Amino acid sequence: MRYVRVVRGIMNSIDMGESIGSNIGRRIVLPTSFIGGPRDMRKRYMDAMALVQRFGKPDIFLTITCNPYWPEIQQELRFNDDAQNRHDLAARVFKSKLECLKNEIIKKQVFGPVAAYVYVVEFQKRGLPHAHFLIVLQPTTKLIEPATFDSFVCAELPDNSVHPLYTALL
Known part of the structure; x- marks a missing residue:
């Protein structure tokens, strides 16, 4: 059974275009400098x-x-x-x-x-x-009280008289 898996792996490598026999089964470890790895x-x-x-x-x-x-x-x-x-x-x-x-x-x-x-x-x-x-x-300066959160966070619809362009985009 192991022999069949080895042969199947070699055939898959050949099908994928690998032409150098020594590269088959070689593990490649990407360094930390490879961003996203x-x-x-x-x-x-x-x-x-x-x-x-x-x-x-x-x-x-x-x-x-x-x-x-x-x-x-x-x-x-x-x-x-x-x-x-x-x-x-x-x-x-x-x-x-x-x-x-x-x-x-x-x-x-x-x-x-x-x-x-x-x-x-x-x-x-x-x-x-x-x-x-x-x-x-x-x-x-940690944000502990709700009043300090409110000084940084705002989620409201714009006033039509002050920002007519913004309300037109809604």
């Missing part, structure tokens, strides 16, 4: 868990999503062109906006002094990037 993902996970162990649970979960209607993207598109078809343009503009957001959070301390943060950039199914941040604030 299992070892890289495990390293990132362990780094994030070390931050939680050292600084405590995150206080803020923040997401930024690339908007295909940002003026910086729209002015560079050609006639009949779409932002989802220009991944290079969307990624460059998004990276610029992401760096500005990091500057606001870390250097300008819009949420307060940051003890630690970690973020990951992903791509949506339509190809546009978005990023997720986990932010740990210094112990003196």
Whole structure:
């Protein structure tokens, strides 16, 4: 039975186009520098868990999503062109906006002094990037009371008299 499995494995390798016999059955271990590989993902996970162990649970979960209607993207598109078809343009503009957001959070301390943060950039199914941040604030500025949450979080429909454009988009 083992012989049949070995022969079947060799035949599958030949069918897949492998022409060098010494490469059949050779295991390839990707280094942690290979972004997105299992070892890289495990390293990132362990780094994030070390931050939680050292600084405590995150206080803020923040997401930024690339908007295909940002003026910086729209002015560079050609006639009949779409932002989802220009991944290079969307990624460059998004990276610029992401760096500005990091500057606001870390250097300008819009949420307060940051003890630690970690973020990951992903791509949506339509190809546009978005990023997720986990932010740990210094112990003196932790968000404990609901009033402090309300100073950062707002979820409401825009007022038609103040923002008619926003209400027209609804």
